[in-house]
Amino acid sequence: MIHALRAGAYGIPFMPVGGMWGSDLVGIRPEFYQIMKSPFDGAEVVCVKALAPDYAIVHVQEADIYGNCRILGPSYQDALMARAAKKTIVTAERIVGSYRMQEEPKLTAIPHFLVQAVVELPGGAKPGICYPEYQGVEWDKHKAYQKAVKADEVQKFADMMLEGRL
Amino acid sequence: MKNKMMSLLQATDLIKDNMLLAIGGNAMHRTPSLFTLALTRKPVKNLKLCGAAPGLATDILLASQQADTSYFGFSGLENEAGLSPGMRKGMEGEGKIRAIEGS
Numbered sequence: 001m002i003h004a005l006r007a008g009a010y011g012i013p014f015m016p017v018g019g020m021w022g023s024d025l026v027g028i029r030p031e032f033y034q035i036m037k038s039p040f041d042g043a044e045v046v047c048v049k050a051l052a053p054d055y056a057i058v059h060v061q062e063a064d065i066y067g068n069c070r071i072l073g074p075s076y077q078d079a080l081m082a083r084a085a086k087k088t089i090v091t092a093e094r095i096v097g098s099y100r101m102q103e104e105p106k107l108t109a110i111p112h113f114l115v116q117a118v119v120e121l122p123g124g125a126k127p128g129i130c131y132p133e134y135q136g137v138e139w140d141k142h143k144a145y146q147k148a149v150k151a152d153e154v155q156k157f158a159d160m161m162l163e164g165r166l
Numbered sequence: 167m168k169n170k171m172m173s174l175l176q177a178t179d180l181i182k183d184n185m186l187l188a189i190g191g192n193a194m195h196r197t198p199s200l201f202t203l204a205l206t207r208k209p210v211k212n213l214k215l216c217g218a219a220p221g222l223a224t225d226i227l228l229a230s231q232q233a234d235t236s237y238f239g240f241s242g243l244e245n246e247a248g249l250s251p252g253m254r255k256g257m258e259g260e261g262k263i264r265a266i267e268g269s
Binding site (some may be wrong): 004058066117138 | 167168169170171172173174176177184186187188189190191192193194195196197198200202203205206207208216217218219220221222223225226228229230233237238239246247251252255264266267268269
């Protein structure tokens with residue numbers, strides 16, 4: 001999956017990937033995996049198709065109004081997704097002055113030119129976790145979500161969450 | 167540099183039918199769940215989702231049946247949060263959502 005996003009970020013249609021040999025996934029998803037021969041020595045390689053999303057949607061701790069983002073703690077694949085996608089939509093725990101980025105430019109995980117929209121949204125990962133802002137799952141809300149899925153009431157759950165009624 | 171601030175409503179309006187979305191975060195961590203909850207209030211449909219370890223935010227769009235395809239390496243909520251209920255509902259048995267598993 002990461003190689004598919006990398007191919008998307010690099011602007012190439014597919015990418016060779018090591019480590020897929022022996023997996024049934026190669027055979028059952030020919031629209032995503034193909035085997036080809038290396039043009040250099042004829043060795044067989046598994047290739048994965050590029051994924052170039054229309055949007056990457058990421059939640060970060062800090063963004064400025066231009067879309068420069070800082071991710072505190074693990075960044076997972078978010079910086080790669082922003083590069084693979086045509087544009088990125090950011091929701092942020094807080095909006096900070098651009099001086100935060102200028103102080104430590106290397107900590108800018110996603111630069112402004114990849115971003116189309118910045119939404120100030122504290123609690124945007126709830127009922128999940130956003131280190132270090134909130135470090136535990138809100139179990140009562142998560143249980144309400146699990147019940148809502150079973151009862152086909154996800155939209156009602158969304159209304160309750162977004163309107164602060166849970 | 168341009169000011170790109172907008173409301174949650176304006177940002178969700180950018181998402182159209184059939185789009186491929188990469189959803190950030192991991193399982194229950196830094197997952198953009200309020201954004202995808204806001205998307206469930208829109209009529210948008212046939213979304214394609216991707217991520218290496220998608221979690222709650224992706225599960226919401228599978229539960230709402232607004233996505234018809236999900237590309238993932240691992241898809242779940244982990245630890246006590248367990249399996250991904252929307253994904254199970256959408257994919258198990260007669261579920262219509264297409265799973266494209268990576269690794």
